[in-house]
Amino acid sequence: MRILFICLMVCSSVTASAEKIQTPNIILIMCDDLGWGDVGFNGNQTIKTPNLDEMADSGMKFNRFYAAAPVCSPTRGSVITGRHPFRYGIYFANTGHMKPEELTLAELLLKRGYRTGHFGKWHLGTLTKKLPDANRGGPKGIKHFSPPQENGFEVCFSTESKVPTWDPMWVPKDFTNGGSRRLWWDPENRTEKLQHYGTRYWDQKGKEVTGNLRGGNSRVIMDRAIPFIQSSVKSDKPFFSVIWFHTPHLPVVAGPQYTALYKGESKYKQHYYGCITAMDEQIGRLRKALKESGSAENTMLWFCSDNGPEGNETSPGKTGGFRGRKRSLYEGGVRVPGLLEWPSKVKPKTSTDFPASTVDYLPTILATLNVKMPDDRPTDGIDLSSAIEGKTKIRQNALGFQSGSMSSFVTHRYKLISKKEKKSDKGKDHYELYDLLKDTHEKNNIAPKNKNTVKELSIRLDDWIRSCSRSDKGKDYNNKSQKTQANGP
Incomplete structure (x- = not known):
């Protein structure tokens, strides 16, 4: 009987561990707006990113990681x-x-028993119906009200859009010390010299957060994210934490x-590099x-950026x-920096193309x-599992992109890049084709000599x-919202 009991205990322990x-x-x-070349692990020798470099050494670096869009909000939507x-x-x-x-993803994981939290920039809808806030918040943006807590996140510390990367709620009343409201400024400690920036942090109850908002904005965000993780570990529940920094958006x-x-x-560079x-x-x-x-x-632990860097080549x-x-x-x-650190599954110092x-x-x-997804919406x-394990080297499913008058298709x-021409050309598509294995910087348009590939x-x-x-x-949606089915009754 004692041997049977021990066997049952061992089996139970193994099952729980698995x-x-x-x-x-x-x-x-x-x-936010971090360029592919803004990190040490991608060769930048000026900007100091020792922790990200260590993360890259401890896990997998994606040499070809793509944001779904060249701007903020669309990419964020694709993530979840x-x-x-x-x-x-x-x-x-x-x-x-x-x-x-x-x-x-938050709704689906919530159903699975995860604790879910969002920290930082949201930019997928407004966060308040009452107060003027950020770009669209308040009465004028009611139709776009869609905060994280209505999209599966139990704990939130979120802004609608951008904030300064230091003292995130404040901006100087004047810029006699240089800088500008759009680009950069030196921190100002005197309250009488400051005014509210116009964007607020909100919690999961829809209440404005007013405490612990001075100093580095990345630290302000992490001060909320880490306690969420620690409390999740204590509760012995798995956690899903989305941490969307505002850095280095202007x-x-x-x-x-x-x-x-x-x-x-x-x-300008001191502040950009410093943040x-x-x-x-x-x-x-x-x-x-x-x-x-x-x-x-x-x-x-995944890391990426939402799009490429702001400004022109001199920025x-x-x-x-x-x-x-x-x-x-x-x-x-x-194309943005991309990392995955997962010690139990991913070997150190690995990379993939x-x-x-x-x-x-x-x-x-x-x-x-x-x-599995609860419906068959496209x-x-x-699933990158096979690529992460090193078993698959070539992507069979192409990546499609759309933005403004441009679209592209990446195998x-x-x-293939498609550009809508002006009305004078009757709206015809103009195509460019690049061989990314030979021409990563897209300098040689080979479309004229590869018409069959362009056509396909x-x-x-x-x-x-x-x-x-x-x-x-709306053709993907059933009459009954699948969101309800995902979250339960």
Whole structure:
């Protein structure tokens, strides 16, 4: 009898351990306007990102990681839906909102028993119906009210849109010390010299948060994210934490201890570089907290940016030599830093050239948990598990992109770009084709000499665009909201 009891206890322990591995903790970190070349692990020798570099050494680096769009809001939508933003009306920043019928990763994981939290920038709808807030919040933006807590997040510390990267609620009344409201300024400690920036932090109850909002904004965010993680670990429940930093979206402001690291650079660069280093410091703080809580081994920690860097080639943000920047569908606008650290599954110092995207988060996480979507709505991402394990080298499912008058279709080798010509050309499409394996910087348009490839890819691109258009008209949604089914009665 004693032997039988011991066997049962061992089996129970093994089963519990296996079940825990099947329900890893999940953290999705995303920066705002961070260029592919703005981090040490992608070759930047000026900006100090030691913690991200260590994270890259400890896990997997994606050399071809794509944001789903060249601007903020659309990419954010793709992260939590696995679908291209043109399927649900978020065509650009400050456009549309997360629709009630859309299924989010938070809702699906909540049903699975996860604790869910959102921290930082939301930009997928307004957060208040009463007070003027940020870009669209308040009475004027009621139709776009769609805060994180209505999309599956139990705990929230969120802003609608951008804030300064230091003293996030405040902006100087004047700029006699240099800088400008749009680009940068030196921190001002005298309250009488400050005015409210116009964007607020809100919690899951829809209440404005007013405490602990001075100093580095990345630290302000992490002060909320880490306690959420720690309390989740104590409750023995898996957690899903979305941490969306505002860094380094303009205006960039860094504290004196960070600008001092870049003495000799222009003021603009000091603040741009400094706020990135300040954010990197907080990522190090997060990784330390995970290790101290004993949860690091079983945590999927993802890192990326929402699009390429702001401004022109003379601006501080760097694409690493890729063509285009924010708002462009050339590589510099959508190819972003990408990392995955997951000690129990991912070997240190690994990298892959497999094309991956923010639309792949949802299907990869659901496949890891053996969870299926509750309906057959089209998704644009794929399960990356095989690529992460090194078993698959070539992506079979192409990645589609749309933004403004441009669209593109990216296979493992080729990239087709379609541009709508002016009315004088009767609205015809102009095509460009690049071999990304030989021409990563998109300097040589080979479309004229590869008409058959252009024809094949343009047909596939048009089919995908029609699918997105069908989704955008609400054709994917059943009469009964699948959101209700995901969250339970």
